[in-house]
Structure formats: C-alpha cells, structure tokens
Amino acid sequence: MTRTQMRSALGKAVGLGSARDGVENWLLERVSAVALIPLTLWFTVSTVMHAGDDYATVMAWLRRPVTTTLMALLLMALFHHTALGLQVIIEDYVHSRMKVLLLVGMRLGCLAMAVTGLVATLKIAFGA
Amino acid sequence: MPSTPTDRPRPLSPNIQIYRPQLTSVLSIANRMTGVALAAYAVALVAWLVSAAAGPAAYTTVQSLIGSWLGRLLLLGCTFCFFLHLCGGIRHLAWDAGYGFSLRAIYASGWTAVAMSMTLTALTWVVGIVLAGHGQ
Amino acid sequence: MIIQRSDEVPDITLLKRFPVPRNFGVSAGSRIGKGRTWPAPGGAARIRRFDVYRYDPDSDGNPRIDTFHVDLDDCGPMVLDALIWIKNRIDPSLTFRRSCREGVCGSCAMNIDGTNWLACTRFISDLATPATIYPLANMSIIKDLVADLTHLFAQHRLVEPWLRSRTSAPERERLQSPDERHRLDGLYECIMCFCCTSGCPSHWWNGDRFLGPAVLLQANRWLTDSRDEATGERLDDLEDPFRLYRCHTILNCTRTCPKGLNPGKAIADIKKMLIERRG
Numbered sequence: 001m002t003r004t005q006m007r008s009a010l011g012k013a014v015g016l017g018s019a020r021d022g023v024e025n026w027l028l029e030r031v032s033a034v035a036l037i038p039l040t041l042w043f044t045v046s047t048v049m050h051a052g053d054d055y056a057t058v059m060a061w062l063r064r065p066v067t068t069t070l071m072a073l074l075l076m077a078l079f080h081h082t083a084l085g086l087q088v089i090i091e092d093y094v095h096s097r098m099k100v101l102l103l104v105g106m107r108l109g110c111l112a113m114a115v116t117g118l119v120a121t122l123k124i125a126f127g128a
Numbered sequence: 129m130p131s132t133p134t135d136r137p138r139p140l141s142p143n144i145q146i147y148r149p150q151l152t153s154v155l156s157i158a159n160r161m162t163g164v165a166l167a168a169y170a171v172a173l174v175a176w177l178v179s180a181a182a183g184p185a186a187y188t189t190v191q192s193l194i195g196s197w198l199g200r201l202l203l204l205g206c207t208f209c210f211f212l213h214l215c216g217g218i219r220h221l222a223w224d225a226g227y228g229f230s231l232r233a234i235y236a237s238g239w240t241a242v243a244m245s246m247t248l249t250a251l252t253w254v255v256g257i258v259l260a261g262h263g264q
Numbered sequence: 265m266i267i268q269r270s271d272e273v274p275d276i277t278l279l280k281r282f283p284v285p286r287n288f289g290v291s292a293g294s295r296i297g298k299g300r301t302w303p304a305p306g307g308a309a310r311i312r313r314f315d316v317y318r319y320d321p322d323s324d325g326n327p328r329i330d331t332f333h334v335d336l337d338d339c340g341p342m343v344l345d346a347l348i349w350i351k352n353r354i355d356p357s358l359t360f361r362r363s364c365r366e367g368v369c370g371s372c373a374m375n376i377d378g379t380n381w382l383a384c385t386r387f388i389s390d391l392a393t394p395a396t397i398y399p400l401a402n403m404s405i406i407k408d409l410v411a412d413l414t415h416l417f418a419q420h421r422l423v424e425p426w427l428r429s430r431t432s433a434p435e436r437e438r439l440q441s442p443d444e445r446h447r448l449d450g451l452y453e454c455i456m457c458f459c460c461t462s463g464c465p466s467h468w469w470n471g472d473r474f475l476g477p478a479v480l481l482q483a484n485r486w487l488t489d490s491r492d493e494a495t496g497e498r499l500d501d502l503e504d505p506f507r508l509y510r511c512h513t514i515l516n517c518t519r520t521c522p523k524g525l526n527p528g529k530a531i532a533d534i535k536k537m538l539i540e541r542r543g
Contacts, residue, residue, distance in 0.1 A: 009417070048259065
C-alpha cells in the first residue's frame with residue numbers, strides 16, 4: 001500500500017511498460033470485418049430468399065457446395081471477429097481477477113461454437 | 129476526529145453521470161451493444177445449423193420457435209442489430225483508413241448509418257414477408 | 265479566431281445524460297450532495313442561474329452542487345467572466361484555474377453544460393438554463409473546479425515530448441523544409457487543456473494505462489517531426505493493447521477540442537504507421 005502511494009507519477013504511468021503488441025489483434029479484427037461484409041450480406045439475402053420454404057428446400061440449398069463453402073467461411077470469420085470484439089470489451093470493463101477467466105472462457109466458447117457450426121455444416125453437406 | 133486533507137482520498141469528478149451523450153459516443157456504444165447482441169445471435173445461428181443437420185423433427189421445432197411472436201421480434205432485432213453494426217463497422221473501416229475525420233463528415237456518416245440501418249431493416253422484412261407469402 | 269464551440273454541426277440532443285443511475289460506480293467520497301443556494305443579487309434585471317460543483321478538502325463534507333445567480337448586466341460575456349463575478353461578488357472561496365482568458369493557456373478547461381470546453385471561450389448566452397459547471401470529467405479533484413493533472417502530465421512525460429536525435433548537433437538550427445513544417449500543423453497547437461482526454465469514455469475506464477487523446481496527439485506530433493530520429497522507439501513504446509489500442513475511435517475527443525484540433529485523426533495516423541512498418 002505504502003509502496004504504491006510513494007511510487008512516482010511517472011513510475012505509475014509507465015506501469016509494466018509497453019507490451020509491444022496489439023497491432024496483430026487490431027488488424028485481424030479489421031480483416032475479419034472486411035471478410036464479414038460480403039459473407040453476412042450473402043447470408044442475409046439467402047435467408048430472406050428462403051423465407052417460408054420447407055425443410056427439403058432449405059436442405060437442398062444448404063447442401064450446395066457453394067453454400068457449404070460460404071457457410072464455413074462465414075462461421076470462421078464470424079467467431080474470429082466475435083472473439084476479438086468480446087476480448088476488447090472484457091479488457092475495457094473487467095479489472096478484477098475475473099478478467100483472465102472470462103477471456104479464456106470466451107475464447108473457448110467462440111472456438112466451440114465455430115467448430116460445432118462447421119461440423120453441422122459438413123454433416124449437412126456430406127451426411128446421408 | 130476530523131480527517132485531514134492528506135489522509136482523505138480526493139473525490140473523482142463525475143464522468144458518464146454528467147457527460148452529455150453525443151452522436152459520437154452514442155453510436156460508439158450502440159456499435160458495441162449490437163456487437164454483443166450479434167454474438168448471441170451467432171450462437172443461435174449455430175443452433176439453427178445443428179437442428180438442420182439433426183433432421184426434420186428438430187428443424188421443425190426450431191423453425192416454430194423462430195416463427196413465434198417472440199422469435200419474430202428477436203429476428204427483427206437481429207436484422208436491425210446486424211445492419212447498424214454493418215454500417216457502423218464500415219464507418220470505422222473508413223476511419224481506420226484515415227478518411228472521414230472532419231466533424232461534418234463524422235456527423236454526416238453517423239446519421240447516414242442510422243438512416244441506412246433502419247431502411248435496410250425495413251426493406252429486408254418487406255421482401256421477406258412478400259417472398260414468404262408467395263411460397264405458401 | 266476564437267472557436268466558440270465545436271457545434272459546427274447541428275447536434276440533436278438525444279438525451280441530456282446517459283440513462284445510468286446518478287451514483288453509478290461512484291465511490292462514497294465522490295457522491296455529490298445538495299449544496300447551498302446563494303440569493304440572487306438585488307435589483308438585477310437579467311439574471312442567469314449557475315449550478316456549480318463544489319468540493320472543500322478542508323471540511324469533512326462530500327462534493328456538492330451550489331446554486332448561484334449571476335447579474336448578466338454586471339458581468340462579461342464568457343463563462344469565465346461569470347465565475348470571476350461569482351468569486352468577486354458572492355463567494356470568494358470558489359476555486360478554479362484561469363490565466364490568459366483568451367483560449368491559449370488551457371487552464372480554465374471544465375465541464376460546461378455536459379461537455380468539456382474552456383470557460384474563457386464559451387459564451388454565457390450559449391448555455392442552457394440553469395447552466396451546469398463541473399470540473400473536467402473523471403478527474404481527481406483538489407478543490408472545486410481544480411483537477412489534479414499529475415497523472416496526465418506523467419503520461420505526457422512518458423512519450424518523451426522532446427526532440428530525440430542521434431545526429432550530433434549542427435552548427436546552426438536543425439533544418440526543416442516548408443512541407444515538413446506544414447505536417448506539424450494541427451498537432452503543435454495543442455494547449456494541453458485535457459478537454460479531450462477527460463471527455464474520452466475509454467480513458468474513464470482505463471485511464472491508468474490508456475494514454476488518452478491529448479497525450480497521443482502529442483506523441484504523433486513527435487512522430488511526425490522530420491527532425492526526430494527516434495520514430496521507431498517511439499512506436500515501440502506506443503504499441504500496446506492499453507497505451508494506444510484502448511482508443512476505439514469514439515471521437516468524443518474531436519467533438520470537444522476547444523482548439524478545433526483532431527486528436528481522433530492523430531491517433532488513427534499512429535495506428536496507420538504501426539501497420540505501415542510491418543510490411
């Protein structure tokens with residue numbers, strides 16, 4: 001307690017120093033954002049076109065190789081972007097020890113969701 | 129014993145409690161909140177794919193959930209969140225590339241993003257309802 | 265030119281304040297109590313009400329809001345004039361920083377009607393009724409409207425705001441072409457009033473580590489200086505998830521700068537430099 005209070009203002013501002021890191025995450029968030037523009041628009045238009053369609057019609061659309069490819073790309077870009085975005089939000093607002101737990105949990109959750117979505121997409125494409 | 133000035137911690141002046149909401153900060157927090165909402169909708173997308181992969185029974189159950197009033201309301205929310213986040217995101221990409229930083233441009237692009245996301249949401253739903261009507 | 269306000273664009277006030285509870289995340293000692301209402305001066309024809317944040321470190325009391333009534337016919341046109349009028353005529357203990365009264369020293373930066381501005385370049389006639397005067401947002405308060413800027417100046421010191429050169433000193437001054445000099449326009453004019461940093465939500469939540477718009481604009485001023493030879497080291501020291509990348513381009517900084525500068529753009533330029541040197 002005393003040590004913190006007596007540390008110089010500059011010492012406090014320097015803290016643990018520069019991480020010399022951060023460009024990578026920042027850039028990947030932008031790259032995934034750019035990828036998501038066409039992918040999400042494709043998905044939105046496609047779902048609107050299939051509004052009111054029955055199971056067989058929707059499955060026929062989902063089984064097309066183009067759909068499988070785009071859906072896989074969408075899932076990967078979407079959950080990558082989600083993980084990077086949520087990471088920034090957690091870092092912004094959480095200042096307790098919970099931060100590490102939340103970050104790890106969020107990362108694993110995003111990974112699990114992406115993999116589950118991919119497996120479902122592939123099962124639809126190649127399943128019986 | 130009254131505390132002396134040295135041992136009493138200084139108060140922190142108010143921040144979000146008094147700072148006026150402006151288009152800059154309001155759209156920034158809106159972009160963040162829609163992003164969090166879309167993360168939840170992304171989980172719903174995975175659930176929908178899993179149900180489609182599981183077979184007609186599971187798929188019909190999920191479709192009937194989406195078709196309910198609450199489901200449609202959530203879907204409408206999803207559409208708006210998506211378009212607002214998309215328009216806000218394009219604004220951010222322009223800034224990251226170094227464009228649109230004059231106050232006038234910031235405000236023009238901000239109001240455009242709001243108007244565009246509402247228009248695109250309405251358009252998407254009108255087209256969707258018309259197409260769904262034809263299909264049946 | 266005196267910039268009267270950053271409202272060069274019409275602003276529809278959506279909300280007067282964010283829908284959060286008054287004491288949202290506020291420590292017990294920072295809670296604002298009800299203050300005293302000072303009587304209006306007798307015989308005044310034009311009166312304006314000012315609600316002013318007060319904090320007295322020599323008492324045990326919490327911060328409070330005092331209400332003053334200013335006789336506009338006896339007072340200059342600027343908010344700073346009103347504060348000086350209150351100090352002279354009503355309560356001599358009202359404490360605030362001021363010096364140049366013409367927008368070049370940056371001392372009288374405070375939160376006026378919900379946004380940060382210099383009290384000396386803001387017209388009383390542009391204020392709402394009642395006018396609300398707070399210190400710069402999110403600052404440790406020494407007394408009344410006087411904020412403790414120690415940490416912000418330490419952050420400024422951190423970016424080494426001076427020329428760093430390895431070339432030995434020339435006989436004459438270090439030369440710069442007119443073009444190179446023009447690149448400093450929009451950066452060197454910053455008066456370090458910290459209106460922008462105090463208006464940045466990201467600095468509110470992470471001000472201990474995030475450098476904030478004012479300091480990052482200064483960092484860019486030295487990155488941009490053609491005579492400086494430490495650009496690489498400067499970028500190394502800035503590349504950090506918190507020091508630089510807590511900036512989420514909210515742009516409250518650009519919105520509030522009373523000198524009409526663009527800290528948001530200056531920070532975006534730093535981010536571009538970091539991308540550029542990678543490939």
